[in-house]
Amino acid sequence: MGRGVFRIMKALIELNKSVQQITRWDTETIDGVSRHFSIWEDIPNSARIAQIEENEFEVAPDVLQWVDCNASVTMNDYYYDTSDSTIKAIVNAAQPE
Numbered sequence: 001m002g003r004g005v006f007r008i009m010k011a012l013i014e015l016n017k018s019v020q021q022i023t024r025w026d027t028e029t030i031d032g033v034s035r036h037f038s039i040w041e042d043i044p045n046s047a048r049i050a051q052i053e054e055n056e057f058e059v060a061p062d063v064l065q066w067v068d069c070n071a072s073v074t075m076n077d078y079y080y081d082t083s084d085s086t087i088k089a090i091v092n093a094a095q096p097e
Contacts, residue, residue, distance in 0.1 A: 007071035012051040019046040019079040022092035045083040049075045
């Protein structure tokens with residue numbers, strides 16, 4: 001593929017399943033040993049990307065829908081924003097050192 005050319009794929013969106021992201025980290029100390037743990041929250045207006053395919057197939061339209069996406073989109077790193085009908089990256093809070 002030439003430079004600047006994007007391969008279009010199809011993302012299958014699970015409309016009734018929201019996506020979570022790490023919004024912050026907290027620290028717990030037990031017996032003098034500290035450990036970090038993540039705090040997860042739902043992303044507002046999010047819907048899970050269930051599958052990425054080259055071609056659409058028939059789905060239940062009340063639960064699933066197809067949208068175009070770039071070939072770089074992955075199911076675990078992106079979500080569908082139902083408020084503006086776009087695919088966006090999941091941005092997690094950085095883990096403390």
